[in-house]
Amino acid sequence: MFENLTERLSRTLKNVSGRGRLTDDNIKDTLREVRMALLEADVALPVVREFVKRVKERAVGSEVSKSLTPGQEFIKIVQAELESVMGESNEALDLACQPPAVILMAGLQGAGKTTSVAKLGKVLKEREKKNVLVVSADVYRPAAIKQLETLASDVGIDFFPSSAEQKPVDIVSSAVAHGKLKFYDVVIVDTAGRLHVDDVMMDEIKDIHKAANPVETLFVVDAMTGQDAANTAKAFNDALPLTGVILTKVDGDARGGAALSVRHITGKPIKFLGVGEKTDALEPFHPNRVASRILGMGDVLSLIEDLERNVDKSQAEELAKKFKEKKGFDLEDFRSQLQQMKNMGGMGGMMDKLPGMSQLPDNVKDQVDDRMFLQMEAIINSMTKGERSRPEIIKGSRKKRIAKGSGTQVQDVNRLLKQFIQMQKMMKKMQKGGMKNMMRNMKGMMPGGGMFPGR
Known part of the structure; x- marks a missing residue:
């Protein structure tokens, strides 16, 4: 997410980090670079102008905190202004009303609106x-209603049936009435998308809005359209009283222009980020955390929240108990760790939130492939229970059988066993000397012998 912007800004800000004092002259080049980085990220020009102006005003002659160098102070100013342009703090959904609270979803075709309805439903439920309760008022797109019904079933939320023969306003009125009758807390309405903003579409969605009387009207927009996302959101906001934006496909957006432009151009906050295709890939938008990610400082708070949500506490307690009793770490434990990592969005999703990962060389980043973890899990699944608990018995003929059963090669099985032995040694060190020993061992396992090569 935002890889290009992160790389460019990190390189630019490194040049100013060692300055003894911030002056007009020594930050002029840096500001020019920051400006170019933002324009290349497809940030809207008015946003770039305002951003650079505010950073310059705060940086020149600023009183430097005793604990920071002037260069660090400049980076702090850039971070604060990034947060400011994106909205400073997370703005949660306001569902304080007589139930059901109606949420209306609007947007162009292909933005990921229907998927976002299911994702949001899952977030609110869990x-x-x-x-x-979710309902589709999209009577134009073939199979749109069926798609939402399937997604609702997948995430375990209720679906209100509708058909292409009905009028959208009638569908919404019936769904809201049903929501009141059955005491639902929230009704989420999916509306039809269009290829562009047009009068017919706007008239229809205004009628739907009037019938639904939503507490939240969210505009769903594709992050990969850059500053166009902000301009389209503004066009919708002129016709509808939007309360916020959901930015989708952020995981595929290497630039970041939409995230940095939407708030300034529409005056509406980004409330959620869609960070993948899975139904749990929807994150609340925290400007401070996103600013931290853009500057290559990671997002440890979100990582901790992911851990709390996705790590099986009973499995974690079981593993801790095994450690306490000095019992070994086996392939069954290794498999459960791989599964939990997968639940957190895989290694790529985790690396995005770890500080300093933007500084890893490209050849190291390319080695991090989540398909490798799926292959490892398949190999372990192909083993017997005895082999998982006693990996040392896995020799020649067993390796061939495991490779055949998992659709892999014997060398893949050998590689997994080698990685497992490394992990086992690391766990033993943790048993003996605690976290410090484990971190030292992990550092040695990283390419280049350190967490941040080249530093």
Whole structure:
């Protein structure tokens, strides 16, 4: 996410980090580079102008904190202004009303609106403990209604049936009435998308809005359209009283222009980020955390939240108990760790949130492939229970059988066993000397012998 912007800004800000004092002259070149980095990231020109102006005003002659060098102070100013342009703090959904709270989703075709309805329903059900009903008022796109029904079933939320023969306003009125009758906390309405903003579409969605009387009207937009996302959101906001934006396909957006332009151009906050195709790939938008990611500082808070949500506490306690009793770490434990990593969005998703990862060389980043973890899991699944608990018995004929059963080669099985032995040694060190020993061992396992090569 935002790889190009992160790389360019990190390189630019490194040049100013050693300055003894911030002056007009020594930050002029840096500001020019920052400006170019933002323009290349497809940030809207008015946003870039305002951003650079504010950074310059705060940086020149600023009183430097005793604990920071002037260069560090400049980076702090850039981070603060990034947060400011994106909205400073997370703005949660305001569902404080007589139930059901209606959420209306609007957007262009192909932005990921229907998927976002299901993702949001799952978030509200699992994290907010809400009783959620979803309904599709998209009577134009073939199979749109069926798609939402399938997604709702996948995430375990209720679906209100509708058909292409009905009028969108009638569908929405019936769904809201049903929501009241059955005491639902939230009703999420999916509306039809269009290829462009047109009068017919706007008139229809205004009628739907009037019938639904939503507490939240969210505009769903594709992050990969850059500053066009902000301009389209503004066109919708002129016709509808939007309360916020959901930015989708952020995982495929290497630039970041949309995230940095939407708030300034529409005046509406980004409330969620869609960070993948899976139904749990929707994150609340925290400007401070995103600013930290853009500057290559990671997002440890979100990583901790992911861990709390996705790590099986009973499995973690079982593993801790095994450690306490000095029992070994086996392939069954290794498999459960791989599964939990997969639940957190894989290694790529985790690396995006770790500080300093933007500084890893490209050849190292390319080695991090989540397909490798799926292959490792397949190999372990092909083993017997006895082999998983006693890997040392896995020799020639067993290796051939495991490779055949998992659709891999014997060398893949050998590689997995080698990686497992490394992990086992690391766990033993942790048993003996605690976290410090483990971190030292992990550092040695990283390419280049350190967490941040070249530093």
